Amino acid sequence: MSRLKVGVLVSGRGSNLGAILDRSLAGDIDVEVAVVLSDVEDAAALDRARSAGVPALHIPPGRFRTKLEPDAERRYVETLREHGVEVVALAGFMRILHDEFLEAFPRAVVNIHPSLLPSFPGLDVQRKAIAHGVKWSGATVHFVDTGVDSGPIILQAAVPVLDEDTPETLAARILIEEHRIYPEALQLLAARRLRVDGRRVLVDADTESDS
Ligand code: GRF
Numbered sequence: 001m002s003r004l005k006v007g008v009l010v011s012g013r014g015s016n017l018g019a020i021l022d023r024s025l026a027g028d029i030d031v032e033v034a035v036v037l038s039d040v041e042d043a044a045a046l047d048r049a050r051s052a053g054v055p056a057l058h059i060p061p062g063r064f065r066t067k068l069e070p071d072a073e074r075r076y077v078e079t080l081r082e083h084g085v086e087v088v089a090l091a092g093f094m095r096i097l098h099d100e101f102l103e104a105f106p107r108a109v110v111n112i113h114p115s116l117l118p119s120f121p122g123l124d125v126q127r128k129a130i131a132h133g134v135k136w137s138g139a140t141v142h143f144v145d146t147g148v149d150s151g152p153i154i155l156q157a158a159v160p161v162l163d164e165d166t167p168e169t170l171a172a173r174i175l176i177e178e179h180r181i182y183p184e185a186l187q188l189l190a191a192r193r194l195r196v197d198g199r200r201v202l203v204d205a206d207t208e209s210d211s
Contacts, residue, residue: 004190007085014045019179121149
């Protein structure tokens, strides 16, 4: 099977990118990280990609705070295409993408979010989960649509919220699951095992596995 070419968009430390690269370089998943793009010039994630030998570029986002300027968005799409990207994985990318971007990669943009969606979309979600008093939180990988953290859910993993948790301790527990399920979701895409039926993402049986 040919490897799925994934472009990863980042803004920060890049631990999810690192988890994807580790699994990819180990040959555990049929995924090749073709390029990493960042809106933040000194994002640690760019160094992480470069030290793994993956092309990593900073593309300035333009003057907006939460989205990309149209010209910038076009440059992101062009650069992803130049690198043969089939699936775009957002990994801590802090900007909302427009329809034009999503239309350039139909049903092929995914995101990881540190809560059990649809609870707690948006930012600062570990603090919100603790403040709300939920007993379980977790991580969600989902397709990206035009809303905020609202697209069809591919995989989720739950973790307990403990009485003594701070946003940091809860985030660390969730992050362990993020690093597990994000590469797993990309492998499901690589193996063409996902079918979207309305809001539901159905996982076809694994016909390639030896086990
Ligand atoms: C992760 O918690 C992810 O769920 C959220 O942003 C954070 C990115 O962390 N979207 P990292 O850059 O992958 O370490």
